[in-house]
Amino acid sequence: VRDKVLAGPPDLSPFAADERRLGDALTRRINADPDSVERGLAQLVLTIVELLR
Amino acid sequence: VIDLLAIADETARPEPPVRAVRSDGISVLCADAPAGELTADDLWRREALVERLMESGTLLPVRLNARVPDEAAVVAAVAGRGEELRARLEHVRGAVELAVRVQPTEPATGDLRALAARVGAADAIHAALAPLARDAVVRPAPDLLRAAYLVDRERVDALVARVRELQQGHPDLAILCTGPWPPYSFAEPE
Numbered sequence: 001v002r003d004k005v006l007a008g009p010p011d012l013s014p015f016a017a018d019e020r021r022l023g024d025a026l027t028r029r030i031n032a033d034p035d036s037v038e039r040g041l042a043q044l045v046l047t048i049v050e051l052l053r
Numbered sequence: 054v055i056d057l058l059a060i061a062d063e064t065a066r067p068e069p070p071v072r073a074v075r076s077d078g079i080s081v082l083c084a085d086a087p088a089g090e091l092t093a094d095d096l097w098r099r100e101a102l103v104e105r106l107m108e109s110g111t112l113l114p115v116r117l118n119a120r121v122p123d124e125a126a127v128v129a130a131v132a133g134r135g136e137e138l139r140a141r142l143e144h145v146r147g148a149v150e151l152a153v154r155v156q157p158t159e160p161a162t163g164d165l166r167a168l169a170a171r172v173g174a175a176d177a178i179h180a181a182l183a184p185l186a187r188d189a190v191v192r193p194a195p196d197l198l199r200a201a202y203l204v205d206r207e208r209v210d211a212l213v214a215r216v217r218e219l220q221q222g223h224p225d226l227a228i229l230c231t232g233p234w235p236p237y238s239f240a241e242p243e
Contacts, residue, residue: 004231004232004234005229005230005231006151006209006213006216006230006231006232007213007216007217007220007228007229007230008220008227008228008229008230008231009158009220009227009228009229011158011227012227012229014156014157014158014227015154015156015227015229
Protein backbone atom coordinates (compact mmCIF):
# COMPACT_ATOMS: atom_id res chain seq x y z
CA VAL A 1 0.00 0.00 0.00
CA ARG A 2 3.05 2.23 0.38
CA ASP A 3 2.93 2.83 -3.38
CA LYS A 4 -0.47 4.40 -2.89
CA VAL A 5 0.58 6.98 -0.33
CA LEU A 6 -0.12 10.47 -1.66
CA ALA A 7 0.63 12.28 1.57
CA GLY A 8 1.65 11.01 4.95
CA PRO A 9 4.16 11.21 7.72
CA PRO A 10 7.62 9.72 7.17
CA ASP A 11 6.86 7.31 9.99
CA LEU A 12 3.83 5.19 9.15
CA SER A 13 4.05 3.18 12.37
CA PRO A 14 0.80 4.66 13.76
CA PHE A 15 -0.90 2.69 10.98
CA ALA A 16 1.22 -0.45 11.28
CA ALA A 17 -1.29 -2.23 13.50
CA ASP A 18 -3.35 -2.79 10.37
CA GLU A 19 -0.61 -4.87 8.80
CA ARG A 20 -0.54 -7.04 11.89
CA ARG A 21 -4.31 -7.44 11.74
CA LEU A 22 -4.04 -8.38 8.08
CA GLY A 23 -1.49 -11.05 8.97
CA ASP A 24 -3.81 -12.36 11.68
CA ALA A 25 -6.68 -12.47 9.20
CA LEU A 26 -4.62 -14.45 6.72
CA THR A 27 -3.64 -16.90 9.44
CA ARG A 28 -7.26 -17.35 10.41
CA ARG A 29 -8.14 -17.95 6.77
CA ILE A 30 -5.49 -20.64 6.38
CA ASN A 31 -6.73 -22.40 9.49
CA ALA A 32 -10.38 -22.03 8.57
CA ASP A 33 -12.82 -24.86 9.01
CA PRO A 34 -13.50 -26.17 5.46
CA ASP A 35 -17.23 -25.86 6.09
CA SER A 36 -16.86 -22.13 6.61
CA VAL A 37 -14.31 -21.43 3.91
CA GLU A 38 -16.62 -19.33 1.79
CA ARG A 39 -17.76 -17.24 4.73
CA GLY A 40 -14.23 -16.87 5.99
CA LEU A 41 -12.92 -15.90 2.60
CA ALA A 42 -15.57 -13.25 2.19
CA GLN A 43 -14.66 -11.83 5.57
CA LEU A 44 -11.00 -11.92 4.70
CA VAL A 45 -11.27 -10.05 1.45
CA LEU A 46 -13.36 -7.35 3.03
CA THR A 47 -10.80 -7.12 5.77
CA ILE A 48 -7.96 -6.65 3.31
CA VAL A 49 -9.75 -3.96 1.39
CA GLU A 50 -10.90 -2.06 4.39
CA LEU A 51 -7.68 -2.32 6.33
CA LEU A 52 -5.43 -1.16 3.57
CA ARG A 53 -7.34 1.82 2.37
CA VAL B 54 -15.79 -19.68 -12.36
CA ILE B 55 -15.99 -16.01 -13.21
CA ASP B 56 -14.70 -13.18 -11.06
CA LEU B 57 -16.79 -10.01 -11.31
CA LEU B 58 -14.46 -7.01 -11.42
CA ALA B 59 -16.51 -3.93 -12.15
CA ILE B 60 -19.62 -2.38 -13.62
CA ALA B 61 -18.96 -0.09 -16.59
CA ASP B 62 -20.73 1.72 -19.40
CA GLU B 63 -22.40 -0.43 -22.00
CA THR B 64 -19.81 0.78 -24.52
CA ALA B 65 -16.81 -0.45 -22.49
CA ARG B 66 -14.33 -2.47 -24.55
CA PRO B 67 -11.89 -4.12 -22.13
CA GLU B 68 -8.82 -5.94 -23.31
CA PRO B 69 -8.16 -9.61 -22.50
CA PRO B 70 -8.08 -11.24 -20.02
CA VAL B 71 -11.02 -9.03 -19.02
CA ARG B 72 -14.25 -9.38 -20.96
CA ALA B 73 -17.55 -7.55 -20.86
CA VAL B 74 -20.92 -9.19 -20.33
CA ARG B 75 -23.61 -6.73 -21.41
CA SER B 76 -27.00 -6.61 -19.75
CA ASP B 77 -29.63 -4.03 -18.92
CA GLY B 78 -27.70 -1.14 -20.48
CA ILE B 79 -24.45 -1.75 -18.64
CA SER B 80 -21.32 -3.89 -18.96
CA VAL B 81 -20.13 -6.25 -16.27
CA LEU B 82 -16.36 -6.52 -16.57
CA CYS B 83 -15.18 -9.94 -15.53
CA ALA B 84 -12.37 -12.45 -15.87
CA ASP B 85 -11.79 -16.08 -15.17
CA ALA B 86 -11.22 -16.52 -11.47
CA PRO B 87 -7.78 -17.75 -10.42
CA ALA B 88 -7.72 -21.42 -9.57
CA GLY B 89 -7.15 -22.63 -6.05
CA GLU B 90 -7.15 -20.72 -2.85
CA LEU B 91 -7.16 -16.98 -3.04
CA THR B 92 -3.97 -15.47 -1.69
CA ALA B 93 -3.07 -11.93 -0.74
CA ASP B 94 -1.06 -11.71 -3.98
CA ASP B 95 -4.18 -12.69 -5.93
CA LEU B 96 -6.03 -9.86 -4.25
CA TRP B 97 -3.39 -7.30 -5.13
CA ARG B 98 -3.22 -8.55 -8.73
CA ARG B 99 -6.98 -8.12 -8.94
CA GLU B 100 -6.73 -4.64 -7.48
CA ALA B 101 -4.11 -3.72 -10.10
CA LEU B 102 -6.37 -5.06 -12.84
CA VAL B 103 -9.32 -2.98 -11.66
CA GLU B 104 -7.08 0.10 -11.44
CA ARG B 105 -5.94 -0.41 -15.04
CA LEU B 106 -9.58 -0.66 -16.10
CA MET B 107 -10.25 2.56 -14.20
CA GLU B 108 -7.67 4.35 -16.36
CA SER B 109 -9.67 3.63 -19.50
CA GLY B 110 -13.15 4.48 -18.31
CA THR B 111 -15.64 5.05 -15.54
CA LEU B 112 -16.42 2.03 -13.43
CA LEU B 113 -18.00 0.82 -10.24
CA PRO B 114 -15.63 -1.69 -8.67
CA VAL B 115 -17.19 -4.89 -7.46
CA ARG B 116 -16.20 -6.17 -4.05
CA LEU B 117 -13.37 -8.64 -4.02
CA ASN B 118 -14.31 -12.29 -4.32
CA ALA B 119 -17.61 -11.75 -6.14
CA ARG B 120 -17.60 -15.01 -8.08
CA VAL B 121 -20.30 -16.65 -10.15
CA PRO B 122 -20.31 -19.94 -12.08
CA ASP B 123 -21.04 -18.67 -15.61
CA GLU B 124 -22.13 -15.72 -17.78
CA ALA B 125 -25.83 -16.46 -17.20
CA ALA B 126 -25.17 -15.86 -13.53
CA VAL B 127 -23.41 -12.58 -14.38
CA VAL B 128 -26.54 -11.40 -16.17
CA ALA B 129 -28.69 -12.55 -13.25
CA ALA B 130 -26.48 -10.67 -10.81
CA VAL B 131 -27.38 -7.31 -12.35
CA ALA B 132 -30.87 -8.11 -13.61
CA GLY B 133 -33.24 -5.22 -13.01
CA ARG B 134 -30.48 -2.98 -11.64
CA GLY B 135 -29.46 -1.26 -14.87
CA GLU B 136 -31.05 2.09 -14.09
CA GLU B 137 -29.63 2.19 -10.57
CA LEU B 138 -26.15 1.19 -11.72
CA ARG B 139 -26.13 3.73 -14.55
CA ALA B 140 -27.01 6.40 -11.98
CA ARG B 141 -24.10 5.29 -9.79
CA LEU B 142 -21.78 5.40 -12.80
CA GLU B 143 -22.81 9.01 -13.40
CA HIS B 144 -22.17 9.79 -9.73
CA VAL B 145 -18.54 8.64 -9.94
CA ARG B 146 -17.77 9.68 -13.52
CA GLY B 147 -14.53 11.64 -13.74
CA ALA B 148 -13.68 11.05 -10.10
CA VAL B 149 -11.49 8.75 -8.00
CA GLU B 150 -11.52 7.75 -4.38
CA LEU B 151 -8.94 9.04 -1.94
CA ALA B 152 -8.72 7.58 1.54
CA VAL B 153 -7.68 9.63 4.54
CA ARG B 154 -6.87 8.23 7.95
CA VAL B 155 -5.86 10.05 11.09
CA GLN B 156 -4.11 8.50 14.07
CA PRO B 157 -2.42 10.05 17.09
CA THR B 158 1.35 9.97 16.96
CA GLU B 159 1.45 9.09 20.67
CA PRO B 160 -0.77 6.60 22.55
CA ALA B 161 -3.72 7.97 24.49
CA THR B 162 -2.98 8.76 28.13
CA GLY B 163 -6.50 8.46 29.48
CA ASP B 164 -6.83 12.23 29.70
CA LEU B 165 -10.38 12.82 28.49
CA ARG B 166 -9.74 16.44 27.57
CA ALA B 167 -6.78 15.43 25.43
CA LEU B 168 -8.88 12.73 23.79
CA ALA B 169 -11.69 15.20 23.10
CA ALA B 170 -9.18 17.60 21.56
CA ARG B 171 -7.91 14.86 19.23
CA VAL B 172 -11.44 13.91 18.20
CA GLY B 173 -12.21 17.56 17.56
CA ALA B 174 -9.09 17.94 15.46
CA ALA B 175 -10.03 14.90 13.40
CA ASP B 176 -13.51 16.33 12.84
CA ALA B 177 -11.93 19.61 11.74
CA ILE B 178 -9.68 17.77 9.29
CA HIS B 179 -12.69 16.09 7.73
CA ALA B 180 -14.53 19.42 7.59
CA ALA B 181 -11.56 20.96 5.76
CA LEU B 182 -11.33 18.15 3.20
CA ALA B 183 -15.00 17.43 2.49
CA PRO B 184 -15.61 20.64 0.48
CA LEU B 185 -12.90 19.55 -1.96
CA ALA B 186 -14.76 16.32 -2.69
CA ARG B 187 -17.86 15.46 -4.66
CA ASP B 188 -18.93 13.04 -1.95
CA ALA B 189 -17.51 11.69 1.29
CA VAL B 190 -18.00 8.73 3.59
CA VAL B 191 -16.73 8.47 7.17
CA ARG B 192 -16.34 4.95 8.46
CA PRO B 193 -16.56 3.94 12.07
CA ALA B 194 -13.11 2.73 13.00
CA PRO B 195 -10.58 2.76 15.78
CA ASP B 196 -8.84 5.56 13.89
CA LEU B 197 -9.59 9.13 14.86
CA LEU B 198 -10.75 9.53 11.28
CA ARG B 199 -11.13 7.01 8.48
CA ALA B 200 -12.80 8.65 5.53
CA ALA B 201 -13.15 8.17 1.80
CA TYR B 202 -13.51 11.13 -0.55
CA LEU B 203 -14.83 10.99 -4.08
CA VAL B 204 -12.67 13.58 -5.80
CA ASP B 205 -12.74 14.97 -9.33
CA ARG B 206 -9.51 13.89 -11.00
CA GLU B 207 -8.46 17.49 -11.53
CA ARG B 208 -8.92 18.24 -7.81
CA VAL B 209 -6.80 15.37 -6.50
CA ASP B 210 -3.67 17.51 -6.23
CA ALA B 211 -5.61 20.20 -4.35
CA LEU B 212 -6.90 17.73 -1.79
CA VAL B 213 -3.46 16.18 -1.32
CA ALA B 214 -1.97 19.66 -0.84
CA ARG B 215 -4.65 20.41 1.76
CA VAL B 216 -3.77 17.19 3.59
CA ARG B 217 -0.13 18.30 3.72
CA GLU B 218 -1.14 21.70 5.10
CA LEU B 219 -3.32 20.06 7.74
CA GLN B 220 -0.46 17.76 8.70
CA GLN B 221 1.77 20.76 9.32
CA GLY B 222 -0.89 22.24 11.57
CA HIS B 223 -1.35 19.02 13.58
CA PRO B 224 2.09 17.66 14.53
CA ASP B 225 0.48 15.48 17.21
CA LEU B 226 -1.51 13.61 14.56
CA ALA B 227 -0.46 11.36 11.68
CA ILE B 228 -2.56 12.01 8.58
CA LEU B 229 -2.32 9.40 5.84
CA CYS B 230 -3.81 9.98 2.40
CA THR B 231 -3.79 7.10 -0.10
CA GLY B 232 -5.10 6.69 -3.62
CA PRO B 233 -6.23 7.09 -6.21
CA TRP B 234 -8.51 4.08 -5.65
CA PRO B 235 -11.44 2.82 -7.64
CA PRO B 236 -14.55 4.29 -6.03
CA TYR B 237 -15.26 1.32 -3.75
CA SER B 238 -16.96 3.44 -1.13
CA PHE B 239 -19.31 5.05 -3.63
CA ALA B 240 -20.29 2.08 -5.75
CA GLU B 241 -23.41 1.22 -3.80
CA PRO B 242 -26.38 3.46 -3.09
CA GLU B 243 -26.39 4.87 0.42
